[in-house]
Amino acid sequence: MATGADFLLSGSAGVQLQEGRRAHEGRRAILLTRKTDVGEFISLASTMGIEIIEVIHQPGSSDPRHVLGSGRLEAIRDELKAKVEGHPWSGVDLVMVHHNASPRQLVNLNEILEFEVWDRVRLLLHLFTNHANSVEARTQVRLARLRADSSVLREIVHRETTGERMGWGAGGKHAWQGVLETVQKEVVAVQKKQRKHARSQAERRRQRKRSGVSTVGLAGYTNAGKSTLFMALSGKDVLIEDRLFSTLETTVGRMLSSPRVLMADTIGFIDRIPAELLDAFRATLAESLECDLLLLVLDAGDSLSEIDRKLKTSRRDLLERMDGDDRPITGVVLSKIDLLKEDIDEIYHLVEENGLEVIAEVSAIAEQGLDELCQCILDELIGPPLKFHLRHQTEKDSTPIERLLHDLHECGQMDSQIDNGEQGFEIEMRIPKLDLDRLISRHPTRVEMQ
């Protein structure tokens, strides 16, 4: 049998060996919990193809040593060991704990149960490993797993040092100290690589800003419909699935209706995600959150209590991630409006109670409200449409009118352009004020505002 530590350290080894995408599919687990609301945890497990056979609920607050009481855990261990023919737990090879366990709790649980144990953080780490499709996502997941492993290793080394528990496998203290040092060296190396990548991303963002391009960031709870909305507005193909955490990296694409506006789709939020884990995704989130307009996507098909819970989580995660001075304008977009089952006024009320404002109701699938959302985005980023006359060239100003029209198309969003023959063109368009002022100062006789 593998030692307890082998189970606890699936992290770095798993990522180094490119843990198979389906590595845990078909596994059967029991779930230990102090809370009754386990729906989301079961969804996370089923996303990985893991079936929860039984939920064991022990009411009360979490035990600081091993989450559940030791008597209960020992009884579970004995039952897992007995494996009587026909027992409902036959085939169970994993115990899950509905809790973000501390390293101490995790090592204790493993010791008492003598079984493979995953807490909520470990479940998320395995799930992220499975879903990581890009180099960026894989690097971030690797960093998160290495960090989780170092905290468990520190706990093991501490125990070996204080004699609290001897003999984790053959090595003893010195061997574990060696493993810990190796893992910590790797953390430093991966962090260095990630920082370099983050710096070049930040430079790209600065260049975009200098060239007058604005960015719309999409954020929101996992499975809210961010990627579907991104695809509808940018036309760029991204992964869309009815599961949690389909997206783990940021994709940037131009908005179809205005090529000077970029959109960024990114990883979603989830309740009580440990700071350590979120930290590994900091660069990815920055790519989307450092924007001019942030759209918080909220699934309108949820119940009111779910909407409230997801809104609070998203809001907290967002505010924590942003500097007070640097915060972009934020508006709530109600997605999946075709699945609405609650009173819409109550949803608006909840959003307001959370200090935010609904700016659009859309269904990317039923193609509802998308034009209105685009107009709203352009109003916010560029300003309302302006009407003006553009006159033909004269002796004093010989720049051909075609050239001016070309420049206008380049820097703004043309709504209509009517050819009035001798009179020139009658134009209605959205254009950044700076660009229009520049045109007027260069060609004062050619532009006449209406």
Ligand SMILES: Nc1nc2c(ncn2[C@@H]2O[C@H](COP(=O)(O)OP(=O)(O)OP(=O)(O)O)[C@@H](O)[C@H]2O)c(=O)[nH]1
């Ligand atoms: N009925 C309906 N379903 C939608 C709509 N938008 C998205 N969905 C579905 O909701 C599920 C999740 O959509 P995604 O776009 O992948 O959600 P996401 O927010 O990107 O999710 P993660 O990347 O996992 O955080 C998919 O099954 C979509 O088909 C919509 O407007 N109407």
Ligand SMILES: [Mg+2]
């Ligand atoms: Mg997505």
